[in-house]
Amino acid sequence: MAEGLPSEGHQREPVQAPPAVIPGFLSQTIRIAAKDLSIEWKSREIVFTSGFLAVVVVLVFSFAFVVGGTPPPSTVVAGILWVAILISGVVGLGRAFDRERDGEAVRALLLAPVSRTAVFFGKLLATVALMLTVEVPVTILVDVFFNARLASHAGRIALFLGLGTVGFAAVGSVFSAALLRSKSRDVLLSTLLYPIVVPLLIAGARGTAQVLDPAPDLDAATFWTQFMAVVDVAFLVVGLWAFEPVISGE
Amino acid sequence: MTAPAADADPGLARASLEVSHVGKVFGRRRALADVSATMRPGEITAILGPNGAGKSTLLSIVATLSAATSGKVSWGEVELRRNSPHRAALGYVGHDPGLYLDLPALDNLLFFASLYGVADAPARSRALLERVGLGDVPSDAPVRTFSRGMMQRLGLARAILHRPPILLFDEPSAALDPGGVTWLATELARERAAGRVVVLVTHDLDAAAALAEHIVILRRGRVVRDERRQSAWGAAALRAAYDESCRG
Secondary structure, three states: OOOOOOOOOOOOOOOOOOOOEOOOHHHHHHHHHHHHHHHHHHHOHHHHHHHHHHHHHHHHHHHHHOEOOEOOOHHHHHHHHHHHHHHHHHHHHHHHHHHHHHHHHHHHHHHOOOOHHHHHHHHHHHHHHHHHHHHHHHHHHHHHHHOOOHHHHHHHHHHHHHHHHHHHHHHHHHHHHHOOOOOOHHHHHHHHHHHHHHHHHHHHHHHHHHHHOOOOOHHHHHHHHHHHHHHHHHHHHHHHHHHHHHHHOO | OEOOOOOOOHHHHHOOEEEEEEEEEEOOEEEEEEEEEEEOOOEEEEEEOOOOOOHHHHHHHHOOOOOOOEEEEEEOOEEOOOOOHHHHHEEEEOOOOOOOOOOEHHHHHHHHHHHHOOOOHHHHHHHHHHHOOOOOOOOOOEHHHOOHHHHHHHHHHHHHOOOOOEEEEEOOOOOOOHHHHHHHHHHHHHHHHOOOEEEEEOOOHHHHHHHOOEEEEEEOOEEEEEEEOOOOOOHHHHHHHHHHHHOO
């Protein structure tokens, strides 16, 4: 470093204590989520890329399955919707955590007097919001392309999507955090995450199909809703337990 | 959550940082063994040593980013560890800036200020941008567009945003140009003058010689020299001490 460095003569800034009151858990969670959404609002990168991918998936399936203007059965339509959500979700999730890795922002975040649980819920909240932002237009697109009558069961479909998204984001946040420092994280994230979220995917697709069927089986749909809720709770508990050690890299 | 605090205990802001018998084991590899040192406020401590000596591991433990296998780090009467609100007493600058590259400079500072509960966040953030020479940067320019030196300046602003009594630097001048290195040295001296505990991990003996009164030399995870002088060491004295400690 340079010679003749000043050790005195600057305006002295008094050493002060850390703040008297550090924001509470809820406030920390909201600030972390808001930061992620603010970044996305400025770049729109995740919504555009994952949304584009989901639209392409729906388009390709529509060319494959809509023959002579006749839409495929509800089981196929439900499967298409959930595959589009799954593929786009992985892309969004990976990018959301890339932003923590670039510039080692995650290190500064972990140094702050913020609980790891607040970091987990903040990332989860932002991921859910971003995924839902993509899912709404994709669901409408599926409705239009496959004449799926989704609108007439909007409440149940929204419940399925919400539960599926929360579970996916919970377990996805843990894996994304674990892979933050991995060079092959893009490949590994899909490889690790897909098998884990299979129960949610099956339940979401089966439940959606039951609702979309010309003769809806609402009891079966309720069963799948409850199944997804139980899986969500399990994923949230495991996520909370696993997030701290994986994000800390220990 | 109530932060620790030196405003509750005025003596704390002037307390020393104590590393007591710290050990760290990764699997079967011992990175640190029985490391002890005292870093005083108003003093720059340089942690030196060859590659693999355990310098960054030690700093990571002090910063609460990593847990010690044995021993403890304390600041005054309080123990610094992960999940303790006393972490708010720490500011850290590494070789990477610790910033969100897609956010503008001011937004980065405001975000971290909100996590630390900095009361005068907008004014404090703008003042720091001016101080580190980024006051004229377009307000909507994301950090990604900054030069390496600009990022490091903003990284320092982020680290001192909450006025921490303890500042930790891990190879902060890596990849900085000579002008940036000079600026960083000036800032380090300024933080020392402000009465902070300043800990600098570096390979750059010249930098350490020009700034540090206190040196801790690590070799193979152990302290082989812990010595302080009234003023900065000077290049020749530090080189001699380093060579003697790391010989063999």
